[in-house]
Amino acid sequence: MLQIPVIRQNPEIVKERLAHKYFKQPELIDELLLWDDKRKQLQTERDNLQSEVNKASKEIGMLMAKGNIDAANMLKQNVATWKEAMNNTALDEAAAKVQAILYQLPNLPAADVPTGRTPEENEVVRTFGDIPHLMTGALCHWDILKNYALADLELGTKITGSGFPVYTGQGAKFQRALIQYFLDFNTAAGYKEFIPPFMVNTDSAFGTGQLPDKEGQMYYASADDLYLIPTAEVPVTNIYRDVIVKPEQLPIKMTAWSPCFRREAGSYGKDVRGFNRVHQFEKVEIIQITHPENSYDVLQQMVEHVEALIQSLGLPYRILKLCGGDMGFASAITYDFEVYSAAQQRWLEVSSVSNFETFQSNRMKCRFKDDAGKMQLVHTLNGSSLALPRIYAAILENYQQQDGIHLPAVLHPYFGSTIIK
RNA sequence: GGAGACUUGUCCGAGUGGUUGAAGGAGCACGCCUGGAAAGUGUGUAUAUGGGAAACUGUAUCGAGGGUUCGAAUCCCUCAGUCUCCGCCA
16 A cells, blocks of 8 residues: 555656556546545544543533533533534545545556566566476376376366366375475575464455455455465465564564465466466465565565575576566566476466565554654565476476486475486 | 453553543663662653644544443443353364
8 A cells, every 4th residue: 555645745756657557547646635635634623623622521520520510511512512513424535535545556666667568578587597308298287297196187176166186196295395395495594484374354365455456366255254365475474464563673584385275267278277377276485574775685685585496496487577567466566487388388487576665564554663763664575485386387397207207306305206207 | 152251551550431641560761870780760661643844732542343421441332352161173
């Protein structure tokens, strides 16, 4: 959520920045400021009346104590008039209007976010690694899953519905090995491990920016008014909702494994085959809460961290800096990581690392007291480190040989074998 | 799921309708004292928001939301949470 004082200072710059995200209603900025002016004016009027009421009430108390009932009753009549004047809904309406507009405004993209509207306009920051030459007859992961009985998508469809894979036997163990490896890699870099709840309440979903407006992307348990998490980012970041942190605690580094549930309504076709897009997948997330001055250094550090993890798996990858039009609602800047699947001959997104600056912390009211004693919002960042099914798929596809999947060395101790046969 | 007790500031804890944003204590910060420390002692110590250059000041906040009243931390209602006992359960 944007901060009104920031908008007020530079409404034109805010509009210009929003244009980079192809925000369609720049006029909302002016409307917002008008409503906020109105809100302030009405608030002041109401406060002044309340002040009169408070003063009179004290006086009434003293008059009553002295037994001066008549004078007290006179004052009571005044109070009744003031309360009459306070009894109008214009203030509530103005405040609601301000809030409604504020909720619709996405975060401003950072200065160096590339201009562009579609994924094709994302900027390739760098590409790394050699694309493997696969054996003749190399298969895509959905066939490999079947041949080695690693996962059963049809079975998941029977039990739940399409997009809910069942991992079986060594396929399940391989998933577990990846999770374990990722978590160890993250904790070794100083991230504290959490296992959060996999359902969140509306306050939490609001805090990280899933609500309002994105209800449709989350599974919702109406009987209890809870949402299945689309990512561990939601519960873990919300650990610090309504918290005033001590500056010396920063940066706070957290990591968590979780299943992720995404409705992903309206996606069909071969791009979503196999593991490419599913409704339930697992992911290990890294999250940092930082001093505003450091967040861009931390962003680089997180990018390098994810990069090192992908490199350790020996997968060819590229890093994209998303253009304004392709970025998420809450993000100020996002780097996407894609690994290359040689069998599918396409890039698969496996991580997304973002700086949200104060967008989430303003919603969550996560602050610290700076050296001058002033409350300031922290910056929040997060990234996948890593998302499972596509990494899983890329390993199967890129490492397949006649006799099985020859796993990258870092996974051997976790999987307890060098090969999936 | 049933019954009961409870929910006050960083923490402990007083407070059952009238200068209570909230006693007292602890903690913390700064000062005095000290050769240094401890002890002692003085002052300060919430958040949001409006006005103001600032000093300062208006308003709101005692789990949340509503109500009664001239006036609510205190009375009433609803909800949430915590604890204890019972039930159920991996």
